[in-house]
Amino acid sequence: MTEKLLGSIEAGGTKFVVAVADFDFNVKEITQFPTTTPEETLAKVINFFKFFEVAAIGIGSFGPIDVNVDSKTYGHVLNTPKEEWSGFDFLGTLKAAFDIPMYFTTDVNSSAYGEYTKGSASGADSVVYFTLGTGVGGGAIQGGQFISGIAHSEMGHATVIAHPEDAYVGGCPFHSNHCFEGLAAGPTLEGRTGIKGEKIPRDHKVFDFISYYAGQIAFNTFVNMAPEKIVFGGSVLQETDMAKVREYFKQFNNNYVATPDLEDLIVRPSIKNNGSATIGNFGLALKALKE
């Protein structure tokens, strides 16, 4: 008998990563291809999984997507600037090809679940995971469940107070310099300095600004949800910036709420090679199988 495997679909706006793993999350095969039309891209996804005995699939998708299981359009992509994808029945297309349990959520929720299952937050009961990359997103888990009501979270768009010395106009097309993403996403580095983000020295004050926003959002996250771990993934901040993020958290808190040691609370992901989402999807596949 063929070994049963778990499947992962990391559906990004520019590329898809699909993988299968055994029940200990050891990857057996992984491949990636560019995101083109939904029909063509999903045909490649389906073709990949056809060659395995897949027991369940976890899917982390770019958004916005409908994750409300009670909704008529559950599993669909909602209105997105990628017009061909707007309204596409992502989950339904997969279900028509494979009648197996699937878990459908956002890409950042998948990463959150990965770190919760096997990463920096493993063993914790609650975690909020942020990613600071081209965009900014966040996902929250409590007791194994995602925190979301009628829609998935859009934590990158919560308002932040601007750093008093940061005069940047902001990079968010909807919220300019009023939201976390508008002030802390990767493109804001070049937006402020005219220098590509990866070429800016780490002691440049833009990283101080980003740390200020991350520290502020971490503080807001703690007063809102009090998670055991707050994880900052993505390439904009690095391990060496975490001390500043914790310092700003302290300044915003100003000894108001009691917290764990901030070195334990505010951390980087521990799953290597940007693998948090893939591991998370295997975990979600397992969750779908058990529910």
Place this chain on the structure above:
Amino acid sequence: MTEKLLGSIEAGGTKFVVAVADFDFNVKEITQFPTTTPEETLAKVINFFKFFEVAAIGIGSFGPIDVNVDSKTYGHVLNTPKEEWSGFDFLGTLKAAFDIPMYFTTDVNSSAYGEYTKGSASGADSVVYFTLGTGVGGGAIQGGQFISGIAHSEMGHATVIAHPEDAYVGGCPFHSNHCFEGLAAGPTLEGRTGIKGEKIPRDHKVFDFISYYAGQIAFNTFVNMAPEKIVFGGSVLQETDMAKVREYFKQFNNNYVATPDLEDLIVRPSIKNNGSATIGNFGLALKALKE
């Protein structure tokens, strides 16, 4: 046989309200007394319940309190300016008197649970409830569970962007004008105008400021948790201000996230006479009984 009843303890910083009700939450007896020393106050609480057959008690307390059931100091009052109460074993004292199921949470969580069970959010799966009074607090529920990790939330202290015309220095001793409470709690009305809050005409621009902060926090709440209902209780805002709160939500969102009709999303409590917490405590007593 005596009828079994549910108990409610609303433990406020200035007064306690204790009540018993039948299993349909019809109040059979209710009384209140000032908050003095923990020993004296709890003696009165215990004396009240001694005369009834109480099946379970729901407790909503002023804070900070330890609500983490895995903690050594679960059920205790934590460090508070009310020194005699700091470290007091609130739940343990009650449990020593009555060996029955009890649910211990914050006062604002009790109100949230009341509106979730029998109020504006009844029938919803998720709600975030804010109260704007002497202080500002918030409580969140999803699928019948409070959203909280290792501590209860302190949502009144999340940061907000100040209204561009609001030059108030802020009323929060920890966060001055950087947090929701510092800019939107009751005392900030008099702080800005020199006039007692209840005497300020409703078309005064301070209520526009408060609505701006409430609208901003409602927007942040929606992008963080996407609850089905956001309820604004307390005496600072009234039904007539809700239109402005919704208008500011719209401005902050700027057509980014899809939302339900804002008249359905952002509402006032519907339980009358500040009864949300008492009703919530009965609901929590029932929950304790079933768990």
